[in-house]
Amino acid sequence: MDVExxxxxxxxxxxxxxxxxxxxxVVGREPIWRDAARQLWSRRRLAIVVVALxxxxxxxxxxxxxxxxxxxxxDVLPNAPLTLLDRAFLGTKEASYSAPFASVEFYxxxxxxxxGQHPFGTDILGRDVLYLSLKGARVxxxxxxxxxxxxxxxxxxxxxxxxxxxxxxxxxVFFLISTLASIPGLLLLIALIMAMGRGTLSVCIxxxxxxxxxxxxxxxxxxxxxxxxxxxxxxxxxxxxxxxxVIRHILPNLAHLIVITFVLMFSGLVLSEAVxxxxxxxxDGSWGQMIDGARDELSRDPIIWWxxxxxxxxxxxxxxxxxxxxxxxxxxxxxRTLKDSS
Amino acid sequence: MSRLLEVRGLQTAFxxxxxxxxxxxxxxxxxxxxxxxALVGESGSGKSMTALSILRLxxxxxxxxxxxxxxxxxxxxxxxxxxxxxxxxxxIAMIFQEPMTCxxxxxxxxxxxxxxxxxxxxxxxxxxxxxxxxxxxxxGIPDPEARLxxxxxxxxxxLKQRVMIAMALSTRPEILIADExxxxxxxxxxxxxxxxxxxxxxxxxxAILLITHDLGIVNELADRVAVMYAGRLVEVAPRQELLxxxxxxxxxxxxxxxxxxxxxxxxLPEIPGVVPSPDHWPNGCRFSTRCGERFEPCAEIFPExxxxxxxxxxxxxxxxxxxxxxxxxxL
Numbered sequence: 001m002d003v004e005x006x007x008x009x010x011x012x013x014x015x016x017x018x019x020x021x022x023x024x025x026v027v028g029r030e031p032i033w034r035d036a037a038r039q040l041w042s043r044r045r046l047a048i049v050v051v052a053l054x055x056x057x058x059x060x061x062x063x064x065x066x067x068x069x070x071x072x073x074x075d076v077l078p079n080a081p082l083t084l085l086d087r088a089f090l091g092t093k094e095a096s097y098s099a100p101f102a103s104v105e106f107y108x109x110x111x112x113x114x115x116g117q118h119p120f121g122t123d124i125l126g127r128d129v130l131y132l133s134l135k136g137a138r139v140x141x142x143x144x145x146x147x148x149x150x151x152x153x154x155x156x157x158x159x160x161x162x163x164x165x166x167x168x169x170x171x172x173v174f175f176l177i178s179t180l181a182s183i184p185g186l187l188l189l190i191a192l193i194m195a196m197g198r199g200t201l202s203v204c205i206x207x208x209x210x211x212x213x214x215x216x217x218x219x220x221x222x223x224x225x226x227x228x229x230x231x232x233x234x235x236x237x238x239x240x241x242x243x244x245x246v247i248r249h250i251l252p253n254l255a256h257l258i259v260i261t262f263v264l265m266f267s268g269l270v271l272s273e274a275v276x277x278x279x280x281x282x283x284d285g286s287w288g289q290m291i292d293g294a295r296d297e298l299s300r301d302p303i304i305w306w307x308x309x310x311x312x313x314x315x316x317x318x319x320x321x322x323x324x325x326x327x328x329x330x331x332x333x334x335x336r337t338l339k340d341s342s
Numbered sequence: 343m344s345r346l347l348e349v350r351g352l353q354t355a356f357x358x359x360x361x362x363x364x365x366x367x368x369x370x371x372x373x374x375x376x377x378x379x380a381l382v383g384e385s386g387s388g389k390s391m392t393a394l395s396i397l398r399l400x401x402x403x404x405x406x407x408x409x410x411x412x413x414x415x416x417x418x419x420x421x422x423x424x425x426x427x428x429x430x431x432x433x434i435a436m437i438f439q440e441p442m443t444c445x446x447x448x449x450x451x452x453x454x455x456x457x458x459x460x461x462x463x464x465x466x467x468x469x470x471x472x473x474x475x476x477x478x479x480x481x482g483i484p485d486p487e488a489r490l491x492x493x494x495x496x497x498x499x500x501l502k503q504r505v506m507i508a509m510a511l512s513t514r515p516e517i518l519i520a521d522e523x524x525x526x527x528x529x530x531x532x533x534x535x536x537x538x539x540x541x542x543x544x545x546x547x548x549a550i551l552l553i554t555h556d557l558g559i560v561n562e563l564a565d566r567v568a569v570m571y572a573g574r575l576v577e578v579a580p581r582q583e584l585l586x587x588x589x590x591x592x593x594x595x596x597x598x599x600x601x602x603x604x605x606x607x608x609x610l611p612e613i614p615g616v617v618p619s620p621d622h623w624p625n626g627c628r629f630s631t632r633c634g635e636r637f638e639p640c641a642e643i644f645p646e647x648x649x650x651x652x653x654x655x656x657x658x659x660x661x662x663x664x665x666x667x668x669x670x671x672x673l
Binding site: 231240248 | 397399402426427428429430431432435436437438439440443444445446447448449457458461462493506509510
């Protein structure tokens with residue numbers, strides 16, 4: 001490929017930011033969504049702030065350009081694209097291990113280059129653990145977000161199609177679902193990653209392909225219910241074409257399910273990646289990989305705990321915050337828990 | 343008045359354990375332009391299915407197996423899917439029983455009416471909005487401009503039904519099928535909606551096929567009445583004649599069981615029994631299992647159509663016998 005990866009990453013980031021602005025405008029325009037957003041904010045302020053923080057870190061770690069590296073930095077290739085985050089942590093690599101806030105190297109008792117400036121210590125290769133933990137945020141968001149973006153449209157196309165049109169297509173989708181459900185998920189995942197080769201995108205595709213089934217069943221069932229509703233019959237009696245009925249009348253009424261599933265699926269996927277990393281087929285730079293690397297260090301004496309705790313805590317806090325937001329979104333959007341609507 | 347819709351020998355069937363069950367069987371009627379024809383019957387008598395058959399919207403796996411539905415001489419059953427789509431909403435519009443569920447809860451009502459307009463007319467957003475506002479005013483929605491952006495849950499049942507009517511009228515259909523338009527509304531709102539339908543029929547000359555089980559509504563609105571029982575027509579007559587001189591025992595039973603007509607303290611006369619399920623319909627007259635006047639051929643032979651006067655039709659052996667006996671014909 002001619003285009004360098006940092007250019008792609010920058011433009012994707014720009015696209016995502018624009019998409020977020022667009023979503024925010026749509027939400028602001030529709031009173032239903034605006035109310036929901038307001039309720040959500042009043043219920044889960046802290047969790048939303050935490051998620052926003054992670055997203056900001058991910059954003060800072062996504063904007064990259066070349067050049068501008070000081071001459072004395074030796075651990076970076078001269079012409080490599082560096083992200084904002086990388087630049088902030090330039091030259092934090094030490095000769096070796098150190099504990100959090102220590103002023104000397106852990107095993108050699110040598111003075112550190114930056115004594116007391118590694119709040120989370122360094123890992124066995126001398127990399128700053130705080131830096132690595134922050135780097136993990138982007139990877140986690142990427143895995144959760146990209147995979148959801150693959151899995152949810154897949155589930156919607158199959159689920160809504162099967163539910164609305166029924167017949168042959170429904171049979172086909174059910175055949176597909178049954179087939180996928182009868183293969184052990186983890187094995188299929190590993191096989192797909194092995195077949196496509198390792199890499200962020202292939203891990204996302206593999207996770208996406210194996211995780212759409214549940215949501216697909218849900219949308220199919222919901223569509224079966226919606227298509228019998230009077231406003232769909234009324235639309236048909238007005239001569240609205242079928243595809244338009246799906247887009248105008250079925251999909252908007254699935255929107256709450258899509259949002260809820262997106263958030264809950266997101267955290268599940270980030271955790272799945274940790275499992276994959278433990279199996280050695282995860283994404284480079286993820287928290288899963290850090291945890292996996294820190295596993296062996298636990299047996300040292302004195303115990304090396306900061307590596308594992310930092311990545312574990314970063315993962316835990318993100319998942320907790322996302323789940324908490326997801327829970328609140330379900331409360332706010334699910335018609336069955338709505339109190340003030342007719 | 344010209345003949346607008348002509349339904350001949352309509353049969354709509356659903357597959358069942360024993361083959362096919364005809365939910366609508368051999369139904370024939372006409373609808374002239376500007377006329378209100380009421381289709382009356384109990385729940386499950388096939389009135390709604392008749393209406394859906396006309397629009398070719400019978401829910402699967404049901405289908406129309408025989409008959410003709412001629413709209414100004416052209417059979418709707420021969421129309422292609424896209425032609426049919428233009429007929430729906432364009433020439434024949436339908437309003438449904440439950441205004442509560444007939445509007446998409448997540449789309450503003452104005453946008454829903456504008457969608458209907460946009461389907462059949464190529465006009466811009468601004469014009470569509472203006473037309474929707476006019477329609478809202480015409481169907482008596484107060485403060486139409488503000489209501490355009492309201493969501494269904496912000497409107498009362500009566501307002502929702504008015505929105506539905508506005509939506510159905512948006513493309514100036516020649517025929518309006520109203521499937522129990524007032525059943526879900528309370529009595530005062532009912533009266534308003536009926537008055538509205540009556541005004542629209544007079545002002546626009548829209549023919550209305552009114553489906554109802556309420557003879558009070560029939561009395562207020564209908565020009566002619568077709569009574570259905572268990573998928574078959576039993577009597578068709580002009581409103582006045584049907585109400586004052588019902589010929590079929592079932593029609594008489596229906597009229598007797600109107601609460602307002604019986605003195606207080608007296609048990610309301612009812613038609614004994616319930617409508618048999620489609621699998622247990624008798625071979626002969628469908629009403630024979632509950633009819634107080636049945637005699638020998640009723641359960642076995644379906645009565646022929648008889649026309650006591652030029653504008654009445656009735657399917658009953660008793661009427662048949664009485665109309666033929668004077669001429670000394672055998673049964």
